[in-house]
Amino acid sequence: MHLSEKGHTYALFAVVVITCALGSLTQTVMNSMLTEVCADFSIDAAVGQWVTTIYMLVMGITVPVVVFLAKRFSLKRLVFMALGFYLAGSAVGFCAPAFGVLLLARVLQAVATGITLPLVQTVAMTRFPRERTGTAMGIGGIAMGFAPNIGPLIGGALANTTGWRSFYIILVGLLAVLWAANALLVKSHGDRESQAVFDGPSFVQSTLGFGGFLLGASNAATMPLASPEVWMPALLGLACIVVFVRRQLVIPNPLICLDIFRSRHYRAGFVAQNCLFASFMGITLILPLFIQGPCGMTALDAGIAFIPATVVALFVNPLAGVLVDKVGARIVCITSAAFLTVGAASFVFVGADTPLWVLTLLQGVRAVGVSGLVGPLNSYGLAGLNRGIVMDGSAFFATVRQACASFGTALMMLIISVVGLVFAATDPADAGVTAAALPYNLAFALSTLFAAVVLVTAVWKIR
Template sequence: MHLSERGHTYALFAIVVITCALGSLTQTVMNSMLTGVCADFAIDAAVGQWVTTIYMLVMGITVPVVTFLSRRFSLKRLVFLALGFYLAGSVVGFFAPTFSVLVVARVLQAIATGITLPLVQAVAMTRFPRERTGTAMGIGGIAMGFAPNIGPLIGGALAGTWGWRSFYVILAGLLVLLWAATALLVESHGDHDAKAVLDFPSFVQSTLGFGGLLLGASNAASLPFSSPQVWVPVFLGVAFIVLFLRRQRVIANPLICLDVFKSRHYRAGFVAQNCLFASFMGITLVLPLFVQGPCAMTALDAGIVFIPATVVALFVNPLAGVLVDRVGPRAVCLVGATFLTVGAASFMFVGPDTPLWVLTFWQGIRAIGVSALVGPLNSWGLSGLNRGLMMDGSAFFAAARQACASLGTALMMMIVSLVGAPFAMAAADAGATVAALPYQAAFALSTLFAVGVFVVALWKIR
């Protein structure tokens, strides 16, 4: 690789990773700004939470379309497209006169994130030498691990000082810089087909399928599973995903080529990643509720629990990638899965009297496992695909794990609700010890998913 070509590759990868990191950060930043948004637009939290829900939904349904976009446009134009959606959303968000307009802004930003999420993986796997893909994927893992964890902290700091709209100003400034860097540093390659065809029925099926699953899972976090707002979207989502998968096997221009599943690496990586995201994403919601509920601590304490995990993600993600290139994926994934499982299992034994430092320690152990697994599972799972299938594999990885993360969260919240109901009266008499049982049951489910990751790492990764 010539120096100039290497420089263009590094510039492209840096721009894509930073853009994706900003998108992941934007997904969670509004969580701590929600109070200010609700106050400004005179809405309640039930309405306000749509700034988060709609982001997740749109991002999930955009990801599968990236395979078509990557065939239709050059990589440079695809980056410009993502930056354009992102910048437009930031400007609309800053000037939003009503809550509905703010939701539109979040839709635009979510489209951009949906484009860049699989793009990070595809660039890492196709633009770097094979012996350095692990390192590249580890660096890319920062966008999926560190950025979303730091989002609520940044959002809280800005909301308490300059107001929630200030985030969109800062974001717009960063995106202008990224736009200029793309124009100056990224080469326009001819790796696209202007005649690429979008199969519209496939697009509709994937949108309704993944959108239904994500919507149902999101509603399940606050509503019982018996509610039509939960089971109807989930049922329709599953039905349309089945139709989508069947159609991809028989049409000439599939939205996602399912030949990716012919790869042993991809199949194992697919299962392990889905278990990983189901295990750790739900805890980001359940653990703060546990800290502020049975433990009777403050919201600040709930945030402190995640601070070491955030720092860990920044360093362990790239380190794990470097180690994959040097010692291979098996050792790294087994160590990561061990940390994940031990950390998750430890929460099954915490109670209302558990000190804050103990909760923070075990969450840090879990975070080491998560950060050590995200990049290696991606790089190993995609390593069995040829270059032509890389974007298909990346997109389906991203779409599926987003759905599994939401379903894992919904199942944990459902357990807290179902297990908690029989103990509600007992908790009033026996105190917080009984009240902690539903959360321990949810932690047990997280542990089960973690064990699934460990089994795949032990059995399949070589």
């Protein structure tokens, strides 16, 4: 099949975006299948939650290595590599006879997602004309915004009908089509294939650093802060991240070139994006707990609260990208950050008697802000980099925002846990009725604080 140069670019971008969207969906789809998985393998929820934790850890570890891989292999080969890991993981997951084998499947899938996440942004910024990069990044934002939100809904539907294993066989079919599309429609010549140098110590430091911090933050969401499972990996992770950063600044072939921070565009996008993910990712866990806890509603009600927001993400992500190309990033980011902050602040005042439709509406307002920021913040931050280090910037974006999302979620869960215990100890009766929503209100206030930082950064730094 003969395609124009533009056609090859569109084909490459489509394959990368769809593969990344499937990876983001796979990250969250198991949340609503966990009960069935635990029952099938006769394990408890504490063990079963590793299907989510291991995915997050491996994805965070893989992303920094993509910079080296992109220098060593053509984009077409890199996509084949991601699809190969994903296909293998999906096949293993479908056939998994034991929980340990299912974890192996999740590891393979997470490696694939870690490869494709920075590729979406890199292709958007380097393969499209400058006046179309916002639109491309907006479309790519669907993979980071819409896909993970729809995951729990798809997982719940499949778990209640065809079973959790059916998701993996569906993936095998979809990935086979993507493999064929990459083979037939994407060309490899013209891509840079240099003999890159892989710095082993940097990889070890990155793995221990980001992996340890993610593990500590993940454990903090379900364990006491004083637990060794929380502070030991978190402190080790932070120490290794410091060593990693220092090494990148002095070695001739860094794993990630930190010259990206010479760009004021990148610095502003980095701060705003990390606070954005710290603000909104935790809400995907906190809001369902609030609806099913103090509000006394069902898991179905919790799912309904996210449906309009999910639909919003599907349309606002590409729209925001188009508007960036038309009117610039500043107006889009300030407007979207205002939606995010107003929506987040509104949750501070909800109570146990707040109707579901109000919670759904407020979540929809927040979703407009989130969807309107993901793509524009990426495109603005990466636009200030020269083409040679766009992949470095994209990879560091993806790695750190994952850590910030986990950190924000852990802090919110910590607030709920500590404040709930204080009220239960001082006035058990009141804690069970009048003040039941207060711990969640304070967690929502923290989300609002992060959102406000995004708004201030957009007003002050994005020009």
